[in-house]
Amino acid sequence: QSALTQPRSVSGSPGQSVTISCTGTSSDIGGYDYVSWYQQHPGKAPKLMIYDVSKRPSGVPDRFSGSKSGNTASLTISGLQAEDEADYYCCSYAGSYTWVFGGGTKLTVL
Amino acid sequence: QVQLVESGGGVVQPGGSLRLSCAASGFTFNNYGMHWVRQAPGKGLEWVALIQYDGRDKYYADSVKGRFTISRDNSKNTLYLQMNSLRAEDTAFYYCAKSPSKLGIGWFDSWGQGTLVTVSS
Numbered sequence: 001q002s003a004l005t006q007p008r009s010v011s012g013s014p015g016q017s018v019t020i021s022c023t024g025t026s027s028d029i030g031g032y033d034y035v036s037w038y039q040q041h042p043g044k045a046p047k048l049m050i051y052d053v054s055k056r057p058s059g060v061p062d063r064f065s066g067s068k069s070g071n072t073a074s075l076t077i078s079g080l081q082a083e084d085e086a087d088y089y090c091c092s093y094a095g096s097y098t099w100v101f102g103g104g105t106k107l108t109v110l
Numbered sequence: 111q112v113q114l115v116e117s118g119g120g121v122v123q124p125g126g127s128l129r130l131s132c133a134a135s136g137f138t139f140n141n142y143g144m145h146w147v148r149q150a151p152g153k154g155l156e157w158v159a160l161i162q163y164d165g166r167d168k169y170y171a172d173s174v175k176g177r178f179t180i181s182r183d184n185s186k187n188t189l190y191l192q193m194n195s196l197r198a199e200d201t202a203f204y205y206c207a208k209s210p211s212k213l214g215i216g217w218f219d220s221w222g223q224g225t226l227v228t229v230s231s
Contacts, residue, residue: 003154036217038155045205045221046147046155057219089155097169097214099145099157 004029004090004102011108017078020105022090023071028100030071034093037066037075040104041086049088050075077107085109112136112220114206119225126196126229132189132206132222140164140184143214146191148202149224158204159191163212174200196229203227 005023012018022029029035035053038046048057050066053073063079073092077084090102118130132144146158159180160169168180179192189206203226207218 034216038218045223046218047221048217048219051210051217051219091155091157091217093215097160097167098171101155101157104154 002100004092004100006088006090006102006105008103009106009108011110012077012080013110014080014082016080017076018080018107020075020077020088020090020107022073022075022092022102024073024092024100025071028071028092028094029068029073031095032093033068035066035068035073036091037064037073038089038091039084039086040089046089080109082109112208114208114220114222116204116206116222116225119204119227121228121230122196123231124197124229127192127194128196128227130191130193130204130206130225130227132191134187134189134206134208137208139182139187141212143209143212144180144182144189145207145209145214145218146180146189147205147207147218147221148200149205150199150202153202156202160209160214161189162214167213169214193227196227198229201227201229 037050040046053068054066094100113135161180177195181190203224205224206222208220
């Protein structure tokens with residue numbers, strides 16, 4: 001159950017797009033389409049932003065999109081806004097009813 | 111709307127025990143699997159345990175297996191986490207999280223606000 005690999009930080013200016021990568025193995029990301037992404041503002045609980053690799057829950061802006069290729073998943077945020085500044089975590093089902101998270105990426109909106 | 115409210119956190123000595131609770135409302139509790147996820151202060155998220163909708167099947171992260179027990183009381187719409195033999199590395203915010211399915215497969219669609227457990231002498 002090793003953690004998925006995310007960049008420690010990414011940044012972008014308002015209106016720009018950023019992509020956060022999440023690399024795992026064939027036992028987690030590569031083996032299942034249960035990849036999800038969570039946004040966490042300081043002192044707050046995580047919030048589901050993407051599930052099933054690329055689906056958005058109701059209420060999540062369509063500026064947020066997800067994808068997967070092989071053992072790597074990605075979260076893209078387009079049209080960056082100040083309120084998008086937060087920590088982002090990827091998560092994958094890892095089989096046998098276990099889950100693994102990434103280490104988290106701090107998004108800074110410049 | 112879905113509401114999950116954790117309680118029971120606090121300071122406990124190494125080797126001690128603590129029981130966390132998560133009161134659920136706004137959905138049919140006994141139709142969904144439920145998870146515990148933790149986050150050490152300033153660190154990332156770590157999945158801890160899953161209990162399926164009827165409480166019969168339970169699964170744990172290797173880091174807590176044999177020490178923690180997840181349970182639920184569907185008559186009280188409440189999820190529990192019994193934590194024994196606590197270690198300093200168990201210090202974390204503990205979140206309960208709802209699954210979108212009975213068996214718990216998938217993702218975590220709703221989260222509580224978390225309760226802090228501090229293991230220290």
